[in-house]
Each structure stands twice: as structure tokens, then as C-alpha cells.
């Protein structure tokens with residue numbers, strides 16, 4: 001198994017990635033390290049993940065389709081767990097496009113890659 005976890009530096013993505021790495025699974029982490037909350041916390045999580053030989057990280061925004069395609073083509077993951085998302089209800093009023101970019105466009109970019117490459 002080769003698992004790509006999006007949002008690997010986030011709360012759930014970090015803990016899931018750690019669990020997978022502890023089980024000797026190859027993990028490719030992807031995150032844009034956005035500043036919705038302190039990015040230093042995300043960097044500190046990455047420092048922990050980077051200690052595992054079976055972990056690779058790429059700072060990529062899911063809305064950037066060519067970059068997402070490149071990662072998927074390079075690693076050909078067997079599974080993708082999509083935990084990169086814009087969470088929070090109040091912030092959606094202030095910055096609705098952050099939700100569209102990450103939760104809709106970003107997710108669509110993942111689905112489109114697998115559909116076009118018949119990996120589903």
C-alpha cells in the first residue's frame with residue numbers, strides 16, 4: 001500500500017499519517033500549510049512525520065491541478081485519504097472562496113485525476 005494523505009499537517013491528517021507510518025505503510029503527505037490557524041503548529045507536526053523513513057511531504061495546494069496531477073503521477077498512490085479541507089462555520093461567511101477552493105475544487109481535482117487515469 002502507498003497512501004497519499006491530503007491535509008497531512010492538519011489535526012486529523014497528522015494523527016492518521018502517524019498511525020499509518022507506525023504500521024510501516026508508505027505515506028505521501030500533501031498540505032498547503034495555510035494560515036487558518038498557526039502554521040508553526042503544522043510545521044511542528046511535519047517535523048515529527050519527517051522522522052519516519054516511509055514519509056514524504058509535498059507543500060501543494062489542492063486547487064492547483066497541475067501540481068496535484070504531478071504528485072499523483074509521480075507516486076501512483078494505491079489509496080488517497082482526503083483530509084485537506086477548510087473547516088469552520090464562521091470563517092465561511094468571511095472567506096467563502098476558501099471553502100470552494102479547498103472543499104470543492106480541490107476534491108474535484110483528486111476525483112478527476114483518478115477518473116482520467118482509470119485508477120478507480
Ligand SMILES: NC(=O)c1ccc[n+]([C@@H]2O[C@H](COP(=O)([O-])OP(=O)(O)OC[C@H]3O[C@@H](n4cnc5c(N)ncnc54)[C@H](O)[C@@H]3O)[C@@H](O)[C@H]2O)c1
Nearest residue numbers: 007009010011012013031032033034061062083084085102
Ligand atoms: N477535527 C475534528 O474534530 C473533525 C471532526 C469531524 C470531521 N472533521 C473533518 O476532517 C477534515 C480535517 O479536519 P482537521 O480538524 O484535521 O482540520 P485542519 O484544519 O487541522 O487540517 C486541514 C489541513 O488541510 C490543509 N489544507 C486546507 N486546504 C488545503 C488545500 N486547498 N490544499 C492543501 N492543503 C489544504 C490545511 O493546511 C490543514 O493542515 C475536515 O474535512 C473536517 O471537517 C474534523
